[in-house]
Amino acid sequence: MHNSQSASATPADLGSAVAASSAQVENSANEQVSTFARVRETVGAYVALTKPRVIELLLVTTFPSMILAQGGMPDLWLVLMTMIGGTLAAGASGVMNCYVDRDIDKVMNRTKRRPLATGQISPRNALIFGWVLTVVSLAWFLVFINWQSAVLTAGAMAIYIVGYTIILKRRTAQNIVWGGLAGCMPVFIGWSAVTGDLSWGAVMLFLVIFFWTPPHYWPLSMKFKRDYANAGVPMLPVVAADKRVAVEMILYTLAMIAASLGVYVFEHEKMTIVYPIVALVLGAWFLFSCVQMYRKAAAGEKKIGEMKVFHASITYLTLLFIAVAVDVFLPF
Missing domain, CATH: 1.20.5 (Single alpha-helices involved in coiled-coils or other helix-helix interfaces)
Known part of the structure; x- marks a missing residue:
C-alpha cells in the first residue's frame, strides 16, 4: 500500500x-x-x-573646553564618559522639547515630519523615553564624573525644557536669548568634569556661545518666520523687521568677538598668540556676513542671505572651538 x-x-x-x-x-x-x-x-x-544634529553641536564645544581646562589632553576615559553623559542629557532635552511642542510642530513645515507630529510615536511613549534618558544621564554624571557636573547638567536641562520650551518660547521674542543659556552649559559641564570647579576662562567660553546663539538662530527664524507666525511663536523675526533683527545680530556678534578674545585674556598661560589671531579673523568674517545681511535688509531686498549666515554661524563656532583645542598643543 x-x-x-x-x-x-x-x-x-x-x-x-x-x-x-x-x-x-x-x-x-x-x-x-x-x-x-x-x-x-x-x-x-x-x-x-533626541535631535542628533543639536547634540553634535553641543559636543563640539564640550571636548575643547575640557582640553583648555586641563591645559592639554585630559584623561580619555573621562572624556568618553563626559561625552556619553552629555549625549544622553542633550537627547533627553530634545525629546522633552518635542513632547511639549508636538502641537505646534504639526503646523510648521520645518517640523511636521517629527515622529510625534506624524503620530509615529505616541506622546506617552515619548514622555517615558524622555524621563528615562533624564534619569540615566544625571545618574551617569553622578557615578562616572562628579556631582558638580551632574548639578550643571540638571540646570541645563531645566533651562531648556522648563525655561525655554515651556515658559519663554511662546511668550517673548527674547525666548532664544535666555533659553540659549542651556546651550552654553556644556562648556561648564566639560570644564567642571576636568577641574571640579569653574574659572573665568570657562565663563568667557560660556559667553561666546551665549552671544553667538541669537545671530545663529534668528537667521533660521527669518527663513521660517511664516511657520512660527502660524504656530503663534513670537520669534524676533516674526515681530520685528529684518533690518532691526540684523542690527541686533551685529551687536551680539561684536559682544561674541569680545568674549572670544576674553578667553585668551584669562587663559593666556595655557595658550599661544595664535588663538586670539584666529578668533579675531573668524569673528571679523562672521561679522561681515551679518553686515552684508543688514545691508540687503536695509535696501529692502527680499533675498537677504539668511541661511548663508545661519550656516556661517555653525562654521564659526566649530572652527573657533577647534582653535581652542589645537592652540593648547602648539609648541610656542
Missing part, C-alpha cells in the same frame, strides 16, 4: 510541493525583513526625537 501511494506521486505533485515550500520560505524571509524594517524605523524615530 505504501509503495503504491509513493508510486502514484506524479512529477507535478512533487513540483507543487517544492513550490509551496519555497513560497513558505520566501514569506518567512519577507516577514523577517519587514519586522527588521519596522524595528529600524521605530529606533530611527526615537533617535530623531
Whole structure:
C-alpha cells in the first residue's frame, strides 16, 4: 500500500510541493525583513526625537573646553564618559522639547515630519523615553564624573525644557536669548568634569556661545518666520523687521568677538598668540556676513542671505572651538 501511494506521486505533485515550500520560505524571509524594517524605523524615530544634529553641536564645544581646562589632553576615559553623559542629557532635552511642542510642530513645515507630529510615536511613549534618558544621564554624571557636573547638567536641562520650551518660547521674542543659556552649559559641564570647579576662562567660553546663539538662530527664524507666525511663536523675526533683527545680530556678534578674545585674556598661560589671531579673523568674517545681511535688509531686498549666515554661524563656532583645542598643543 505504501509503495503504491509513493508510486502514484506524479512529477507535478512533487513540483507543487517544492513550490509551496519555497513560497513558505520566501514569506518567512519577507516577514523577517519587514519586522527588521519596522524595528529600524521605530529606533530611527526615537533617535530623531533626541535631535542628533543639536547634540553634535553641543559636543563640539564640550571636548575643547575640557582640553583648555586641563591645559592639554585630559584623561580619555573621562572624556568618553563626559561625552556619553552629555549625549544622553542633550537627547533627553530634545525629546522633552518635542513632547511639549508636538502641537505646534504639526503646523510648521520645518517640523511636521517629527515622529510625534506624524503620530509615529505616541506622546506617552515619548514622555517615558524622555524621563528615562533624564534619569540615566544625571545618574551617569553622578557615578562616572562628579556631582558638580551632574548639578550643571540638571540646570541645563531645566533651562531648556522648563525655561525655554515651556515658559519663554511662546511668550517673548527674547525666548532664544535666555533659553540659549542651556546651550552654553556644556562648556561648564566639560570644564567642571576636568577641574571640579569653574574659572573665568570657562565663563568667557560660556559667553561666546551665549552671544553667538541669537545671530545663529534668528537667521533660521527669518527663513521660517511664516511657520512660527502660524504656530503663534513670537520669534524676533516674526515681530520685528529684518533690518532691526540684523542690527541686533551685529551687536551680539561684536559682544561674541569680545568674549572670544576674553578667553585668551584669562587663559593666556595655557595658550599661544595664535588663538586670539584666529578668533579675531573668524569673528571679523562672521561679522561681515551679518553686515552684508543688514545691508540687503536695509535696501529692502527680499533675498537677504539668511541661511548663508545661519550656516556661517555653525562654521564659526566649530572652527573657533577647534582653535581652542589645537592652540593648547602648539609648541610656542
